[in-house]
Amino acid sequence: ATAARSSLKIGMLPADGIGREVLPAARAAILALGSSVPKPEFIDLMAGFEYFTRSGTALPDETVDALKNECDCALFGAVSSPSKKVIGYSSPIVALRKKLDLYANIRPVKSVSVDPAVNPVVDLVVIRENTECLYVKQETQVVTENGKEARATRLITERASRRIGDMAFRTALTRPRKHVTIIHKSNVLSITDGLFRETVRSVPGLPEVNGRYGDITIAEQLVDSAVYRLFREPEIYDVMVAPNLYGDIISDAAAALVGSLGLVPSVNAGDSFVMGEPVHGSAPDIAGQNIANPLAAMRSAALMLRHLGYGEGADRIENAVDVVIREGKVLTPDLGGKSKTSEVVDEVVKRI
Numbered sequence: 001a002t003a004a005r006s007s008l009k010i011g012m013l014p015a016d017g018i019g020r021e022v023l024p025a026a027r028a029a030i031l032a033l034g035s036s037v038p039k040p041e042f043i044d045l046m047a048g049f050e051y052f053t054r055s056g057t058a059l060p061d062e063t064v065d066a067l068k069n070e071c072d073c074a075l076f077g078a079v080s081s082p083s084k085k086v087i088g089y090s091s092p093i094v095a096l097r098k099k100l101d102l103y104a105n106i107r108p109v110k111s112v113s114v115d116p117a118v119n120p121v122v123d124l125v126v127i128r129e130n131t132e133c134l135y136v137k138q139e140t141q142v143v144t145e146n147g148k149e150a151r152a153t154r155l156i157t158e159r160a161s162r163r164i165g166d167m168a169f170r171t172a173l174t175r176p177r178k179h180v181t182i183i184h185k186s187n188v189l190s191i192t193d194g195l196f197r198e199t200v201r202s203v204p205g206l207p208e209v210n211g212r213y214g215d216i217t218i219a220e221q222l223v224d225s226a227v228y229r230l231f232r233e234p235e236i237y238d239v240m241v242a243p244n245l246y247g248d249i250i251s252d253a254a255a256a257l258v259g260s261l262g263l264v265p266s267v268n269a270g271d272s273f274v275m276g277e278p279v280h281g282s283a284p285d286i287a288g289q290n291i292a293n294p295l296a297a298m299r300s301a302a303l304m305l306r307h308l309g310y311g312e313g314a315d316r317i318e319n320a321v322d323v324v325i326r327e328g329k330v331l332t333p334d335l336g337g338k339s340k341t342s343e344v345v346d347e348v349v350k351r352i
């Protein structure tokens with residue numbers, strides 16, 4: 001809901017690598033909106049692997065306190081994951097999702113092309129549960145007479161399933177097709193996935209008439225066949241809601257349908273906070289060269305604004321990005337272009 005704000009306080013966490021090059025792009029997009037949003041105030045905050053190597057912590061308490069007490073929302077760049085385990089280091093993004101209870105990862109994936117033969121027509125959003133499933137990371141290993149035996153606990157709760165289902169249905173109501181597909185594997189995992197599926201289905205609290213709940217239609221699919229159909233006929237999907245691990249896989253698979261990682265935005269959302277984050281990582285191979293694609297970060301800013309109720313501002317950023325992609329003249333090398341990050345940013349800002 002749109003609270004009447006005189007200013008919009010945005011925590012900025014560029015973190016590592018190209019995160020530092022694309023977050024200024026998101027900032028430029030928001031600044032270009034003028035009075036479509038309350039006056040933005042950007043609050044620069046520390047986090048990341050590089051900061052860890054200097055300070056011994058990847059996510060200082062001051063950053064978490066500032067996000068909780070001073071900021072209305074936040075934008076996160078990207079964090080480098082060290083290739084070997086580093087003692088004392090754990091990912092700040094995982095910690096932030098926990099500390100701010102950002103229980104949903106929302107990832108819209110949309111193809112923009114004048115020629116539908118080039119790209120499949122994709123316009124879907126994956127809503128991934130962000131707090132449980134196998135990500136509770138309770139693993140054990142024992143040695144038996146037949147060798148090692150490893151186990152992991154998979155947690156599915158009614159509470160988490162209900163709130164992610166609620167997020168999915170609320171999202172569906174904002175979209176033209178209003179169609180929700182529940183992803184699960186309850187033919188094998190009838191207790192855990194069964195609970196997820198039944199809980200999500202029961203969220204609208206409406207009587208079902210031929211798969212329709214009020215304005216919303218619901219389908220469900222086993223995760224394996226969902227991936228298959230995602231590649232064969234992506235146009236059938238609108239909102240896909242899934243437990244954590246399936247959501248992770250589905251959302252990367254969906255991102256592959258539209259080309260570069262540098263195009264795909266996300267938000268981490270809870271009931272009281274939202275944090276935009278491009279889906280890509282810190283891309284150490286291209287960092288510091290002013291060639292990172294800034295569009296995922298700019299779209300993440302738009303998503304964050306939409307989530308806060310500033311749909312008009314979000315539309316203006318998204319439309320400008322779409323126009324720049326469709327024109328195809330000012331694009332970074334990942335999309336086959338020759339332009340610099342800064343040139344793409346200027347082009348989008350001009351369109352906004």
Ligand code: ATP
Nearest residue numbers: 079080081261262280281282283285286292293334
């Ligand atoms: P990390 O450990 O931070 O995830 P990574 O090496 O996995 O780093 P990613 O950021 O996940 O790198 O990117 C994977 C590939 O996609 C890299 O080759 C990278 O250069 C490319 N890539 C990612 N994001 C962008 C972007 N915004 N613009 C251009 N290329 C990108």
Ligand code: MG
Nearest residue numbers: 280281282283
């Ligand atoms: Mg990566």
